[in-house]
Amino acid sequence: MIRFSKIDDELSIYKKRTVILFGAGNSGLRIKKELEGGGIKIKSVCDNNMDKWGGDMDGLKIISPFRLCEIYNDEVLVQISSVFSKEIEKQLEELDIRSFISYEEYCARMSALCIYKNLPQYLETYKAIYYDTGYPVLQIKEKCLEYAARMRYFDLESYNIICLPPKTGNHTLEASLHGYHAEYVRISPCYDRIFCELKQFIKGKKIKIVTAVRDPIAQNISFFFQSNTRFCDIPEYWKDGGDVQTLWDAWVSHILENTLQLCGSTGEKGNHIVFEYMDYIDKLLHNMIAIQNFFEENFEKYNGIDVYKYPFDKLRGYSIIHNGNTEIFIYQLEKLNDIKDDLGEFLGIEDFQLINDNVGVEKWYASAYRQALKELKLSREYVEYCYNSRLARHFYSEENISEFKRRWIENIDD
Numbered sequence: 001m002i003r004f005s006k007i008d009d010e011l012s013i014y015k016k017r018t019v020i021l022f023g024a025g026n027s028g029l030r031i032k033k034e035l036e037g038g039g040i041k042i043k044s045v046c047d048n049n050m051d052k053w054g055g056d057m058d059g060l061k062i063i064s065p066f067r068l069c070e071i072y073n074d075e076v077l078v079q080i081s082s083v084f085s086k087e088i089e090k091q092l093e094e095l096d097i098r099s100f101i102s103y104e105e106y107c108a109r110m111s112a113l114c115i116y117k118n119l120p121q122y123l124e125t126y127k128a129i130y131y132d133t134g135y136p137v138l139q140i141k142e143k144c145l146e147y148a149a150r151m152r153y154f155d156l157e158s159y160n161i162i163c164l165p166p167k168t169g170n171h172t173l174e175a176s177l178h179g180y181h182a183e184y185v186r187i188s189p190c191y192d193r194i195f196c197e198l199k200q201f202i203k204g205k206k207i208k209i210v211t212a213v214r215d216p217i218a219q220n221i222s223f224f225f226q227s228n229t230r231f232c233d234i235p236e237y238w239k240d241g242g243d244v245q246t247l248w249d250a251w252v253s254h255i256l257e258n259t260l261q262l263c264g265s266t267g268e269k270g271n272h273i274v275f276e277y278m279d280y281i282d283k284l285l286h287n288m289i290a291i292q293n294f295f296e297e298n299f300e301k302y303n304g305i306d307v308y309k310y311p312f313d314k315l316r317g318y319s320i321i322h323n324g325n326t327e328i329f330i331y332q333l334e335k336l337n338d339i340k341d342d343l344g345e346f347l348g349i350e351d352f353q354l355i356n357d358n359v360g361v362e363k364w365y366a367s368a369y370r371q372a373l374k375e376l377k378l379s380r381e382y383v384e385y386c387y388n389s390r391l392a393r394h395f396y397s398e399e400n401i402s403e404f405k406r407r408w409i410e411n412i413d414d
Contacts, residue, residue, distance in 0.1 A: 004242035023082025
């Protein structure tokens with residue numbers, strides 16, 4: 001079984017172990033209160049600040065990492081309660097303390113648990129916040145309009161837009177552009193109203209859009225893990241920490257409207273699970289899932305350009321489409337490192353270097369993600385569906401597709 005997390009809806013892992021927090025700051029106080037509110041007893045709290053050793057945090061004795069090593073055994077669970085989780089994880093591993101839960105995993109699961117327990121109220125609250133002026137989407141709107149106004153005032157030559165499907169290098173590209181203080185606006189499927197307002201500012205300007213494609217199966221698995229909290233309203237997400245295979249089959253079957261046989265081992269189609277929260281968020285944000293319809297359902301609606309009408313250079317791994325005052329740079333994610341100079345030239349940036357960001361193997365669910373890449377069962381019908389799709393055939397060569405299929409050969413469940 002591939003588990004999403006060690007944490008279930010009953011917080012069983014905490015109730016079965018002696019819990020020690022690592023981090024005696026504000027985050028530690030919050031986690032202490034949350035766990036104690038769930039009936040969990042905390043033994044003590046560890047911290048790297050020697051000035052705190054021997055003191056207390058809200059009645060808990062503060063111990064040193066050395067003392068933690070002395071009392072650690074198979075019955076102890078360390079809950080990292082500090083934003084410096086990565087550094088502490090590395091420290092614990094060096095101390096041969098393997099039983100711990102990261103700060104990121106705790107925060108993600110506890111947030112999801114709150115939604116699971118209070119879904120109806122949460123949805124109403126979310127809807128209210130979405131239309132509130134403080135919502136991040138509207139902050140992005142302000143950024144977009146500010147950039148557009150600057151262009152108009154300073155009469156800038158071109159307007160750069162990043163409009164990528166999920167898991168095709170969005171964060172890497174943005175982090176790289178930040179490094180060069182480059183001006184750009186990111187448009188994603190949930191910001192369609194913003195883009196309409198931008199059009200009045202950029203009319204007649206030269207527009208440069210960057211978008212991308214990726215091996216469909218790799219893209220879907222990556223997005224499945226990143227968006228996993230959207231499944232938080234169903235029992236299957238919580239039982240034994242969440243069975244990745246069950247949720248994967250149900251998710252893909254749901255997105256594809258149960259048209260494929262996805263679970264070869266049972267001969268049945270994916271489980272008919274109702275993803276109420278996921279459907280609500282997708283509808284609210286107009287956010288299409290990372291199946292192979294991004295360019296038809298999202299991209300073309302922004303600019304009226306059908307990318308499939310233009311040839312794609314499968315050998316180079318990118319092409320530039322010219323359509324009126326708009327240029328579109330489309331790349332294969334697999335070749336992004338090889339074509340970074342070409343992308344930099346397109347964006348007007350010399351010596352363009354990439355900064356990797358938002359990498360799945362570095363997330364809190366990294367262990368489950370790596371295991372899924374090796375062990376997740378894919379039906380042959382699903383694999384053929386992905387690689388016979390319009391997207392795969394237009395942007396990848398037969399050789400590329402064969403390489404993708406070889407990558408997943410061990411995952412195919414006949």
